[in-house]
Amino acid sequence: MLTYPDLAARCQDVSDPAVVVTFPLVSDPSTALLAWTTTPWTLPSNLALCVNATFTYVKIVDKTRENKVFILLEKRLAQLFPEVAKADCTDERKAELYEVKERLTGAQVRVQTCAICDISIIADHTHTHCADSSWG
Numbered sequence: 001m002l003t004y005p006d007l008a009a010r011c012q013d014v015s016d017p018a019v020v021v022t023f024p025l026v027s028d029p030s031t032a033l034l035a036w037t038t039t040p041w042t043l044p045s046n047l048a049l050c051v052n053a054t055f056t057y058v059k060i061v062d063k064t065r066e067n068k069v070f071i072l073l074e075k076r077l078a079q080l081f082p083e084v085a086k087a088d089c090t091d092e093r094k095a096e097l098y099e100v101k102e103r104l105t106g107a108q109v110r111v112q113t114c115a116i117c118d119i120s121i122i123a124d125h126t127h128t129h130c131a132d133s134s135w136g
Helices: 004-010 040-045 074-080 091-097
Strands: 019-024 031-037 046-051 056-062 068-073 098-105 120-123 127-131
Touching: 019 040, 031 040, 031 074, 040 046, 056 074, 068 074, 074 098, 091 098
Parallel strands: 031 068, 046 120
Antiparallel strands: 019 031, 046 127, 056 068, 056 098
């Protein structure tokens, strides 16, 4: 058994790999939901994407990625475009990176269905994928 001092002595910051995955919509395959995960090995068993019914999501045109259309949590724009988190990032610069086409609540996003593996969207999380707990 490890004691608290043993654990504290071994604590260190580490970088965990993460991936952002696109899930095209059945109703509009040119639009995809973005999901962030640090457990990409669970992706083959996805059953649903989760959204929070009260959070704000944005449908954007990503001008840095061939004008692809994505839906993601508005607060996560800085993860997709790190430059926008900087205090000196202007509205003009943001407009060069992406265009917000629509703002949606999680409840509005929830009615979408993804094309990959017929994934459904359920409410009450930020926007992550859910895997079958019996997998692996």
